[in-house]
Amino acid sequence: MRAAERSQLAASIRRGRLGSRRAESPIQPAEEATPIPAKSFSGRLLALAVVLIAVIVLLAPSVSRYVQQQSELDALRADIARQEQQQADYQSELARWDDPAFVKQQARERIFLVMPGETRYLVKGSEGIEKGTGEGSAAEPADLPWVDSLWSSVERAATD
DSSP states (O other), rough: HHHHHHHHHHHHHHOOOSSOOSSSOOOTTTTTTTOOOSSSOHHHHEEEEEEEHHHHHHHHHHHHHHHHHHHHHHHHHHHHHHHHHHHHHHHHHHHHHTSHHHHHHHHHHHHHOTTTTOOOOOOSSSSSSSOOOOOSSSOOSSSSHHHHHHHHHHHHHHOO
C-alpha cells in the first residue's frame, strides 16, 4: 500500500504536477531563441569602483607610515641586539680581570713589570740594541733661560 503511494507520488513529481503552480513554458530550440544582451557596465560596478578607490586613497598614507615604522623598529631591534652582544663581550672582558693570572700577564705585557727576582730583557729592532757612538751633540749648552734652553735642546735633537 505504501509502495503504491510512493510510486504514484514519484510519477506525479516527474510530470511536474505536484507543488508547481507555475505555467509550464515550452523549451524553445536554440535557433529560434533571441539572445539576451549582457550588461557590460552597471551602476553597482561603478559604486564598487568608487568605494575601492576611496578606501585605497584613505589607507595609502597609513599603510606607508606603518611600513616605515616597521623598518625603523627592525633597525632599532638590530641595534639593540648589537649593543647587547657588545655588553656581553664587555662583561666577559671584565670577568677576565678578576683572574689574578690574567692581571699578572697584562702587567708583564703592557707595562713591563716583572716579579721579584726575575730579569726582563727588552730587545729593540730586528738586529738588537743599536750601539751609540758615545758622543753627545757638538753644541755646548749656554746659560739661557729655561724656555730658550728647552727650545734649543729640541732643535739639537731634530738636527743631530
